[in-house]
Amino acid sequence: MTIHSGDDGGVIVYTGISTSHGFQFNSHYYLGAGIGWELVVDDGWLSSYQHPYYLHGRTDWTFGHFPLYGDIRVGGVLWGEHRFFLSPTIGYRLNWGRKANLNLGLGMTFRGYGWSDEKTLHPQLSVRIGVDF
Numbered sequence: 719m720t721i722h723s724g725d726d727g728g729v730i731v732y733t734g735i736s737t738s739h740g741f742q743f744n745s746h747y748y749l750g751a752g753i754g755w756e757l758v759v760d761d762g763w764l765s766s767y768q769h770p771y772y773l774h775g776r777t778d779w780t781f782g783h784f785p786l787y788g789d790i791r792v793g794g795v796l797w798g799e800h801r802f803f804l805s806p807t808i809g810y811r812l813n814w815g816r817k818a819n820l821n822l823g824l825g826m827t828f829r830g831y832g833w834s835d836e837k838t839l840h841p842q843l844s845v846r847i848g849v850d851f
Contacts, residue, residue: 731759732827732842734767738774738791748776752791769796770803778811785811787821795829802830804839807846814849821848 734757740750752774758766772793779786791805809823823846828839 729761730765730842732756732768733759736770738772740774746778748774748778750774770794771796772803772805785813787811787823789823802828802839804828805844807844809846818849818851821846821850823848 734755736752736754738750738752740748742748751772753769753771756768756770757764758768770791770793772791774789774791776787776789786808787810788808789806791803791807793803794801795803805825805827807823807825809821809825812820812822814820823844825844825846827842827844829842830839
């Protein structure tokens with residue numbers, strides 16, 4: 719879920735699901751690609767939906783008994799009002815067993831209104847809950 723304060727003072731909320739598939743190189747590094755489906759709610763009204771696609775990189779580290787992760791998603795949006803998509807996140811990684819983890823993250827999502835609009839990226843607070851296996 720990402721939250722953005724609109725230019726007119728309203729609040730725009732993006733919420734949805736995504737999937738990423740790739741390769742875990744070792745216990746620290748993952749690289750993959752993914753696609754998502756997001757609903758766009760502007761001031762409480764459903765305004766549209768969009769499909770972000772991205773390259774996905776993640777790194778996992780443990781500091782004492784505190785497992786952390788950092789990830790970044792870079793890509794674009796199909797069938798939506800924004801085009802460029804950049805989303806770094808850091809968070810806590812809870813081990814659910816031998817091969818499953820729950821990821822709780824906080825980050826920023828930067829969206830451009832067009833492919834040539836990288837100079838005016840619009841920041842949005844991101845909250846991410848995910849499961850990997």
